[in-house]
Amino acid sequence: MARPGSRRGGGGAAEERAPHRAGDLPASLLFLESPFVLLGTFHRLIVDIILLIRVCRCFRRGLKGFQGFQLIEKDTRGEIEEEKKGSHVVFERHEFIVSKEHFPFRAIQITRKPPAWRTDAEVRHLQNRLQNLESFRQYSPVLQNLLAKVVRFEQFGRRRVIIKKGQWAASFYFIYFGTVAVTDDEDGSSAFVDSAPTTITSGACFGEVALLQRTRRMATVVCLEETELLVVDRKDFFKYKLDKELKCELKKRFDFLRTVDLLETLPDSSVENIANICKAESFHYGQVISSDLSDPSNIIFIAKGVCEVLRLVDLSTCPSYHKWLSKQLCLPKQKLQMREKRRLAAEIACVDRFKSTMWSSYSRHQLNDLKDYYVRESSDFTKSRKSVVITVDTCEGSPFSEQKLPPPPLPEEDEEVVQKVVSGRAFEKKMTYSTSYGEMPACVAAAVYIRVDELHKGEYITNLQDNRSMILVSQGAEIIRMKKDKVEEFSDDATLTKLSNLMIKYPSDDELCQVFLRQNSWEMFKKDLLNLVVQPKLSKMVYPPHPCPTEEIYGAWCMNQAGILDLSALRHKKEPPPETCRYVPAYLGHAKNTLPLIQPKLIHGINVLRSKLDGAY
């Protein structure tokens, strides 16, 4: 039997005749045969494999910070955890990223299966998960089940274009997580420069128009952030009659817009076009619909329910507040005796008589000079009213500053100081601010939300006369929000005139402040009256129905936990607790780009020193 080795030399007699010597072998054979060369090659191979493993590990670590980590199989995740145990302690980013808002890992696994492979239990699981989506919830349970059988999961990063304007439609989308913008350009770049782009957020759906009307895409849809979508492909869209549901939705929007007085002169086709380019959004009670209504390019229609327009009024910029405060802070501590009152009245009458005598003693010429003087004074006063100058009280012990100096510039390198200013801590204790009514302690700088308007079904809001930021809050409403130029595109002359003439004017901050102060004193009176009537009955009870508030309910400064600024506490010169800062600092729109001059506290009411109501009975 021929041995394998015998064939290597080519067989033949010559091999037998002349045994091989190393020098005679071909180079390739030499290479194979040398154990050192073999070892070297093996070593290189091992080094390459180790390098490859390291690179893969780096990639996997990197992926964990990315949401796509969810797409890595579970076993791989386990492996990574194993590797972690031996390595340094690292920040587990995915622990924080995977939240209930993201599409869960198990649901992703189900959507990755072809529809035929999904079990009933898996379809039910998916259907339950999709209940988070407002637009999905509206469908009948049967349709929901059918959709759960076919949806695909897709995840895109910021700036990724999902739908390109002008292309034929292939899919319909539900947003599970994230926000997309609708733009008119093809690459969606305008969404990142537009201050208020048209957005669609989680829970809503898009991409139905081109499918329903069998036309090309009417707009580009681009991701504003990392976005998770559930996709229904064209064939499933028609197979499960999703088109019927969406046509119903479109009809509802059309019916509503038909009732809006602004669009009453438009033909049905134009209203239908407008209905095509908008979405109805539902908001629960108390949810903020828009935190800044000042953008004139948007228009919001109230399709259902009621919305409130709120204004966060910074009382520390309102002259009426300072006038009111100056009166409150000068209130006599004790109730005046009758005799004392008479004496004061007599004094005032004396002063008045003296003044009137003086005025009548002036000549006409002198009176004119005086008038000039006062006009100049009052114009200075108006100027000073516009800007509240803040002064830092440098003298220890005194809560009120005598100097009216501009605030000293902050040393840039002193980060701690900057931090303090930003957080509002720098304004504690030592700060006063000067107003036309004198120095005010910073602790009375307060801001309050005031309702300026209420919008009902069929009403709309746009074109605010001034650019103060207003907040729109839902009272359980459904709204339709769109760009004004889109409405204008389909409008006739009558509608355009109506739109351009529309100017919504709300009272100034100072007027709102006056309303607040009036309401506040009425609230305080009601409270006092209630105490007067209810207290004697309560005192007869062994246990009060609610625990009585103690001194501890006072947090920082003179603000209690119910958000009532207590000026009577300020009069008693109660020392504020030093470092505790439990009040809510108000975020004011006008201070967006600057450091806050003064940090107002968000309050609900003001408590002042009041005389007892006992005498009223």
Ligand SMILES: Nc1ncnc2c1ncn2[C@@H]1O[C@@H]2COP(=O)(O)O[C@H]2[C@H]1O
């Ligand atoms: N103004 C808008 N507001 C909300 N969604 C819109 C608006 N304009 C277009 N869309 C959606 O963006 C989608 C783009 O593709 P379609 O035209 O298929 O369907 C469109 C609508 O679903």
